[in-house]
Amino acid sequence: MNCEQEKPKEECGVFGIIGTNDDAASLTFSGLKALQHRGQESCGIASFHKMSMRTFKALGLVTDVFNDEILANLAGSNAIGHVRYSTTGSNLIDNAQPLTLSTKFGEIALAHNGNIINAKELRISLAQAGHRFESTADSEVILHLINDQVTSLENAISKALCKLNGAYSLVIMTKNALIGIRDPLGFRPLCIGRFGNAYCIASESFALQSIGATFIRDVAPGEMIIINETGFKSHQIFQTQRKCCCAFEYIYFAHPSSTIDSVNVEMSRFRMGQELAREYPVDADVVIPVPRSGRHAALGYASARQLPLEEAIFKITQNERSFIQPTQTLRELMVVKTLRVQPEVIRSKRVLMIDDSLVRGTTSVKLVKLIREAGAREVHLLIASPPVQFPCYYGVDISEQTELIAAHMSVDKICQYIGADSLYYLSQDGLLKSLIAQEVCLACFNEQYPLKSSVCLDKLMLNSQSA
Ligand code: SF4
Structure with a gap:
């Protein structure tokens, strides 16, 4: 896992x-x-x-x-x-x-x-x-x-x-x-x-x-x-x-090297970290990314705050076949099996852990526990996107609202559940700034669905023109 x-x-x-x-x-x-x-x-x-x-x-x-x-x-x-x-x-x-x-x-x-x-x-x-x-x-x-x-x-x-x-x-x-x-x-x-x-x-x-x-x-x-x-x-x-490219392409899906609609994915993730630092300058001794998804946001946060960044969490295996695990139990088991924390770089420190998004919360619970067991004095979790609360109908498997932790728990409750000292999410404004005012779909964050099933696309029909 x-x-x-x-x-x-x-x-x-x-x-x-x-x-x-x-x-x-x-x-x-x-x-x-x-x-x-x-x-x-x-x-x-x-x-x-x-x-x-x-x-x-x-x-x-x-x-x-x-x-x-x-x-x-x-x-x-x-x-x-x-x-x-x-x-x-x-x-x-x-x-x-x-x-x-x-x-x-x-x-x-x-x-x-x-x-x-x-x-x-x-x-x-x-x-x-x-x-x-x-x-x-x-x-x-x-x-x-x-x-x-x-x-x-x-x-x-x-x-x-x-x-x-x-x-x-x-x-x-x-x-x-x-x-x-x-x-x-x-x-x-x-x-x-x-x-x-x-x-x-x-x-x-x-x-x-x-x-x-x-x-x-x-x-x-x-x-x-x-x-x-x-x-x-x-x-x-x-x-x-208007355009409505999926914001999650920038947050998580797309390869960091890709550029979508003139915005580079890696740079946008770096800016999400910078925005997060501007919104939440949490006192900490070290920034650690959740591998691999939180890496570029963590780099952005650490550079904005001039804090050291340590790759303290690492994986034992790289089994790509395990990417998709069907059940919650299997997901949790796999977290324990493959993630390890380097105690030397976090012992007695105030740790600020950064991830790109928080969907179910399963991994975060395990990671916070591992970090505490490795001797961290404090563990703060910062998420480089807003809370995911609503289903997606546009090609992403965010379909069950019951599985979305932010859909049924307050930030304080999630923080408690995860076992962190504090939890912060990047604001929607901060996300948009990171995407350089890109017009994006944010429906799973704000329920403003750009397409309803009643939309009549025929009205949008234009005459074809050759380039
Ligand atoms: S609802 Fe969320 S995941 Fe779906 S297209 Fe919009 S931003 Fe992307």
Whole structure:
């Protein structure tokens, strides 16, 4: 176990590339490895070889699922891939992505990060119209909606998107095009890169870096990018008045090296620590981060207060497979098994422990206990984000309010439960300052949901324009 086990889980990561010399699948494999933190239950790659599509999907981590032989069988010039953690649809191989469908536009593969809020209603009406579903994943309705249109592929996709309500960053592959789409509010990140003569689209810029591709830009909220042999075209499908990228991408999900909507993740976490120091200058002798999630905020706090920072908590094992533990009991057991504290750097000291977020509280209870047992005089817990109190409907597994400690306990009660001397959360203002006035979704902190199920996305429809 590691400290990430009780954190919320991102639903997925997507990657696509077009225009390589038959090594699109291998490059997609590398891109998916860099996105592994976004989903560890299943993964898959679909590629086009000459005119036929090949797909390989399985449950497990990217490096366990794929080997040289499988990647050689997927050789082709275009490929898309997906890593998954399920929020809609159970962890079945049928729900692993990319999903594929033989359509009136030819074979199409799709990889989705996000959550379609109205998937159930859409599925019922599509099934009534004769569409047959092969998975329980919400993403499959997108493929069937596209196939339900009688027009060109571009228009079919635009029309299908107008029926969706929710969060979606998509990569779609046809035999001669790679398509990237971000929902009208841009909940999940998506960016475009250049790799020699090839183009790629990825959930995070870190995945582009991992294959040596050059970052071009983020896909804008409501934008569809179509890449084929003539280059890339942009279609602004939806007029967007505001953006709502998930604040948790910056707080925890995204890789620190990634830059999302022009804001670097590592730097934003560092600023969260600085803001925390400004809001709560707690008297302390040493700052320690909760590994790895609290590291950059702890650096920001320590530098703002000119306090020493010590990596006093460390892990015995790095078992990535244990990332997702299904029950509370297992989570708690794994904390004890793998976390250790270095007594020499905290003995008799006032310790200030920093984490990025506090969701269930399980890990914090164990950590505070370990730190006290190691001889700390005081233990103060500072959280570099506001209290998480409300469920998420946009692709993150914060679904059970009962599991959110801040939803049913006051700060004082949580502090007592955790056994800390004090507990402070970064304010919402402090978080926004750290994100440099980014327009972000904060719904799990403040219940202000940017999308309601009644929102009529058709109203946002704009005329397409070529870039
Ligand atoms: S509700 Fe929270 S986790 Fe969900 S998209 Fe908004 S900020 Fe992210």
